[in-house]
Amino acid sequence: MDAPVLEMMNVTKTFPGVKALDNVQFRLDHGQIHAIMGENGAGKSTFIKIITGVHAADSGQMLLNGQVVHFKNPNDAQKASIAAIYQHSTSYPHLSVAENIFIGHEQVSKFTGMIDWKAMYRRAEKLLAELDSHLNPRRPVGSLTVAERQIVEVAKAISTDSQIVIMDEPTASLSSRECEKLYQISEKLRDKGTSIIFISHRFEDMYRLADKVTVFRDGKYIGTWEVAAISEPDLIKAMVGREIERVYPQKSNQIGQELLRVEGLSKLGFFKKVNFSLRKGEILGFSGLVGSGRTDLMQCLAGVARADQGQVFLEGRKVSPKSCRQALKEGIGLLPEDRQGQGLILEWEIYKNVTLSELKKYQNKTVLNEKKERATAKKLGQRVSLKAPTVMDKVSSLSGGNQQKVVFCKLLNSELKVLILDEPTKGVDVGAKSQIYEIINDLAAQGYGVIFVSSDMPELLGVSDRIMAMHEGVITGEFLASEVTQEKLLLAIMNLG
Amino acid sequence: MSNDIKHFLRRNVREVATLAIILAIVVFVNARSGGAFLTPRNISDMFTESAILIIITMGMMMVIITTGIDLSIGAIMALSGMISTTVLSAHMSLDPMIIIGIAVAVGLVAGTINGALVAYLGILPIIATLGTMNVFRGLTYLVSGGSWNLQKNMSREFMNVAIGTKFGLNNMILIALVVVVAAHLFMNKYRAGRRIYAVGDSESSAAISGIKAKRVKLMAYAILGALSGLGGVLYVCKYAAAQGETAMGYEMNVIAACVLGGVAITGGSGKVIGAALGAILLGILNNALPLLRISPFWQEAIRGLIVLVSIIANVIISLNVTKRSLERRAL
Amino acid sequence: MNDAPKNPGPKNPGLKNPGPKNPGPMKPGPTNQAPNNQAPTSPAPNGGSQAPLAQRQILDAVAFDPKRFFLRWEWLLVVLLLAVNLINSNLSPNYLVWSNIMDAIRIYADKMILIFPMMMIILIGDIDISVASTMALSGVLMGVSHAAGLPMPLAMVLALLVGAICGTINGLILAKYQELAAMIVTLSTMIIYRGVASVILEDRAAGAFPDWFSHIGWGSLFGLPVILVFFFLETAVFIWVIHYTAYGRSLYALGNNAEAARYSGIDSKRVKVSLFAIMGVFASIAAIFLASKMGSVRPSMAKGYELDVIAMVVLGGVSTSGGQGRVIGVFIAAFIIGFLRYGLGLINVPSPTILVLIGCLLIVAASIPNLKNLLARRAKAVPQPSPSTKVTTSQADG
CATH class of the missing domain: 3.40.50.300 (P-loop containing nucleotide triphosphate hydrolases)
Incomplete structure (x- = not known):
């Protein structure tokens, strides 16, 4: 296989009082769906925020198609055609669906520098149609339901024809039917050659979609496996650091009236x-x-x-x-x-x-x-x-x-x-x-x-x-x-x- | 076709409502004043009177959309009016455009200072501009040394800016028209304008989208400053007097116009046309009160009441909108 | 139901108040979970040995920390106050004359009366710009009602009442419509209150107060101006209210995290109404002092007072974002600005220059907490060797 699309080497990031990432490795290949798993606080969100340029790493290297890159802000990452869907919706409630999708890369007329709204609405409609959604691109995002907003976020991520799409807990608020839709879209993207980083708590997401899985624990890199080659108990063990005999106290309560x-x-x-x-x-x-x-x-x-x-x-x-x-x-x-x-x-x-x-x-x-x-x-x-x-x-x-x-x-x-x-x-x-x-x-x-x-x-x-x-x-x-x-x-x- | 009209009405319900209120007031006042209101002369006067308000309202709208506010408007007007006319009185032969340019530059600097204090030093807008309001006002007194710049200090060409006409319209109205059209294009058709909405709507999202919120805020305050400078020199030109107390309290007019025009004080929303209509509505009210023989002492109180009532009305409207969207979320 | 009723516990489970008063069966862990065959053996991979619910030693008293004590903002203010006085007394020989100082305080102290109520409002993250207008309205109504034949004491009560009503209106609007910022509401009531005052009195003045009334502003008590004595009493009361009562504590809670305060059962609406009402009452007290000094009232009285008042509070170390600041700091800051104005006046600095200076002072004072935080954050960004502090910052969630 040729050079990986994205390679992270020895990445460390410290917040006041917390070492969020400690010497983390990661490798993403062309046309791969790569799951990242780990418990709360394992550093997954920080990790993707470094990839997308929201945070800067304290040390370590990031290679994009074999080239060392330094992202100073999200714009740099966008220009390098990395798109992300964040865990918490990052929308603008007063702005329209279309504008939310295209913010940062609006369609602009060459001569006047003006935004071409008609073209943007048309493109938004097309993008949404690809996701089997019939949302009106003129509606303000504030009037949408949580699931509808998630679809807008997905449309935003695929609107840039990115080479890497990062999804942070995209299924958290979707119904199983909507999840299946998202799986299909992800597969379609992968078949077109896009690489996807997929963060989820749900094992079913990972088994359904991912080719590879990388586990983080307490900000540290634990390992990367072929999804087909690792069993659920082993994965849990990697995430938690021990056999998942989770300890629940012996019940000592007495139920009254x-x-x-x-x-x-x-x-x-x-x-x-x-x-x-x-x-x-x-x-x-x-x-x-x-x-x-x-x-x-x-x-x-x-x-x-x-x-x-x-x-x-x-x-x-x-x-x-x-x-x-x-x-x-x-x-x-x-x-x-x-x-x-x-x-x-x-x-x-x-x-x-x-x-x-x-x-x-x-x-x-x-x-x-x-x-x-x-x-x-x-x-x-x-x-x-x-x-x-x-x-x-x-x-x-x-x-x-x-x-x-x-x-x-x-x-x-x-x-x-x-x-x-x-x-x-x-x-x-x-x-x-x-x-x-x-x-x-x-x-x-x-x-x-x-x-x-x-x-x-x-x-x-x-x-x-x-x-x-x-x-x-x-x-x-x-x-x-x-x-x-x-x-x-x-x-x-x-x-x- | 009728569907298009329905959509247009739904999206611009606020602007249409403002227009309806304006028409209602016009009809009412005209009837009460025995037709003295709707004379061509009075209408022209009214728009000339509102022109400065409209110009500055465009800038204030941008600042309020970023969730800010600027109390130093009146002081910036006085300062720029004073400096530009002081230059003029020393060099009577200067072209009026240069004088206006000086005023705009003074306003731009003042606005940039406000913007830097708010965006880069993180001072609350109300505190920062309360401070600069006094600084700019104090500077105005210091520049003037307590004296007034009156008609004798101003050239005929300069005075003509306010009185003269082009295409049958008063120059001031033309300038206001140009500013409104420019603001409309800027806020709706250009990325920089859309950034203002984005920052006001959600600063945290803006950070993730790679929008430099601080720079956007600085820009909004700078534009407002420049427009206040323009408004200030027109004000001085129109009343043929620049002095320490010029445009004292004018910021309340501008804020009132924005609020009346449906610019949400919580940021993120507000339309150029709405704000312009708000300014016109306020201008009409200011013009109508004397015609209805209401004591000038009432006007201040009424202006404050208008602001208070319209911000409360805005809140109630938005609460209803939320409720309706919840109802739509069928369970 | 389906659980083992093996361990009935020392108290009957239906106890009325399972609050802190009863020691509870929960003290040392092991008694409760003795028959636990899958006993946890230090499960945390990183958190150290955390045997479930082992009793830990926690201290509830610490020794006096001189470093923390002397790093307080208030010490800087003391230095600033001394510096102002030192420079002033060098600039003009008449500066350190007792009677001059007292006269200056007499002129200035009506603004000082307003600082503590304003401080409380800024503590919860709000602001009141309408104070000066409240002063004007209550002063004007006092003057007009007295001119109309109301006995002076009653007219003064009326003034207090008007102040309380003005403040309560602000507070009620803010409590009813939580979405509205105090800034915009008080900005509009600022216009309304002064507007109403000028409707009542137009551009005239009302006066002809009885002789004894002027003693409030000009009289002395224990060799000090009455107004200064009042200010000292006020300071004592507010130290108590702000620092030593549950009410004061709840203000800090609201200013630090209004949401958490609400979840903790603090009624922000009630607090808001009460704060603005207090502000209104003190505005009318200040109006009475001012009217007594001037001998008359007019709608334009006390114009621009809000600037000085807010500047004093902010300089005193009260963060405009709420939740921080001490009475003593504001107390010192009041004298700093007071002496500054007095000294500048003595050396004939024109009043516009003073306006510029006070404006700059407000801006500088308001930016200091932010600069301080910025510096602190820079300093803190150095990695700390404490692996147990997981997920304390929101950025580090997973």
Whole structure:
């Protein structure tokens, strides 16, 4: 075979306090679909951002068709005909579909330098038609659904006839039919000679599409294999660093009487007629794809947003929290999905974060009692085995797992009955994950009712007592964790069961 | 064909609504003032009066689209008007175009300073321009030494810029027309203009698309500065006086015109035609209030109220739009 | 249901308040998971030996750190204040005359009254440009109502009421329409309030206040101007409110991360309304002092005050993006700008030059936190040998 299209040698990238990539290798051949796999925080996103020129590597070399290249900004990468679909949509909501597709390489008339809108709309229509989509290219992207936006992103990536297309979790919010469409497009591109780097959490994506797979772990290069030649357990082992006997705590919770009952809860555009109940000491899992409405449902229960219809009963009493403050008062606490954006004030000390939701408790008469705050933070921190030198350390100096433990301390500081945990292990390393399972189990054993939302099926099965499946805002299944398999659950959240 | 019209209406609903409001006000005021409103003379006056506002509104629109704001407009107008007429009074024979060029250059420099403070030093636009507003205003006093540049300091050719006509239209109206057409082409047909929308819509996306957001912001403020310089010299020319207090508080007029014209204060959206209509609407209101015998002391308060009501209306409209798009997402 | 009811735990599971008060069965891990046949053996490949839920030592007190203490922004302000005074006293012999200084403070201090409420508003990341107009409106209404026969004390109460209403209107609009920036809302109310004042009084002035009223502005208490004594009291109160109460803490929370504050049960709407109402009340207090000094009120009074007030707050180290700054810094900054104006006035610097200087000062002060952050980020970018800090930055997600 001739020279690889892209070769990365000894690439290292450091962010303040984090070595995101450590001496990473990568080789992409002509007309190849190459999957990159790894856990959260393995450095995949950073890696592709270096390829696309968003970040610059600290050291290492990048060879494009055998030539050393240095990308200073995304423009350089675009000029080298590398296109990317990012994990988080990078669209302009007010601008039209066509403009989103062609931003950066608009069609310009040679004489006047003016943008040729008619030609652009025509080309956009053609591109979208290739993807079997009939979106109106004049519509503003802000009015599209998540899946439709994903299609626009794909169109954007293929609009430049790139030699390399990078897809970062492109299937995360697509239905299985839309996924199949994406697979076909990818294959079509490959047959035309385009090389594709494909990042995904889903094994089925990789087995269906990729020729080769490269695994990263903790910012390090682990290895590259032929997809046909590596079994799933071996791959998992490479990703996780050990046999995947994931450790779930022995269940020690005892399920009591009904604590929370949700009847016909609906919110326009997010979820519809949701019914379920939660018992004391129970861990109730929630499963669903991005856009299934589970996070919105949890936010309504915790008072962040408000539902349009339906009722919520806590210990038989009707509650309708209008704000987080009221929900906390009623005894419903939320560990939000976005730990850094919603759960914590990163620039603050640990103890200030812990006491934030119950500050009044620490104000004796006139003045805040910081000593008491610190003592409480210390006590709670020890309860969840927080790893920090002092409670006066800034939360930003902690690892993801320990930051999450601070959020747990915050919940424990309030007098709660129901804990809603939205993706508590997201962006947390493996060791801390099992500690968090332990904490969840202990909380349930203490009599809290726990709602556990997760995208990670094995952990959902391992931790929960009962699991609800959601698809596009509707509950599509309810299972006992001991009786359900991953496959069954998957069918339910895709609404195929 | 009727389908095309329907599409056009749907996409430009705001502009059409603004136009409808303008027509309604015109008809109402004309009736109330006993026909004194819709005389050719008054209409011409009105547009001449609005011309400066329209010119500067074009620049302010760009800055607001990038999620910024500029409070130093009035001060830039005064400074550029003062410097250019001071040059003129020393060299009466200079061509008016050179004087205008000087004013535009002064405005461009001032605007570039604003842009650099906002884009490269990362100061909040409101704080940065509040500071430069006082700096530019102070400089105006210092340049003038407290004295006024009046008609006697200005050449006949220069004065003619404001009074003269071409193709049967007042020069000021012509200049405004040229600026609006140029702005329309720039914002819709050129990449640089589209970058302004992109940066205002999502700065993080812009970074990934390889758009240099800082440079785009600098450009928006610089354009606004240059247009304010142009507006300033026309203002001075029209009223035949340049002094320390020239155009004090004019920024509120301009911001009001933008807001009335549907430029979202949260950035990312706003149309040239809409902003121009907003400026015309405000000009008409300013002209109509005296005709309706409303005390001049009311006018300030009414202007503030217009801004407040229209920004709140904009929010309510956009909330409704979101709600409707949620409804469309059938479940 | 389907789990083993082996371990009932020390407390009954239906306990009412599983809060921090009860020690819980969760202290050391091993008791809970003793019969665990697949016991985890240091599973983390990198995170060190993290036996699940082992009790760790965390300190809750640290020794005094002199380096951190002396690296505070406030020390720089102290130096700046001394420098201003040193230069000024060298420039003019009349500078360090007690009565001159007190006179200067008398003239200037009505602006200082506004700084702490403004500081609180900037702390949550908002801004109020309408303060000067609120002053004008409440002052004008006080003057007009007194001229119409209302007894002076009642007229003053009316002024306070008007200030509170003006502020509350700002706050209510901002609370109701969270999408609107405080900047644009207060910009429009700035025009409206002064506009209403000029509708009421047009271009006239209202005065004829009783004799005792002038003592508020010109009188002395304990050898100091009344207004200065008031300012000191105000400072004490705001130190308490901002630094030692739950309310003050919640302001910092809102300014640092409004979303996280909301998730923590802080009601930003209520805070906003209260902050702007407080701002309004203090604007009317400042208006009373100003009216007392001038002996009359007019719609153009206090024009441009917002510049000085915001400049003082920003110079005092309060970040315009919210969440940072201390009362003491703002306190010192107020005197820096005050003495600067006083000194420049003594050596006959024309007022436009002072305007230019204050404008520049605001810009410089506002850019300093950004420059500081920029430098800090540069310094921090050096690799740190701490493998445990995974995924702490959002860039490093996978």
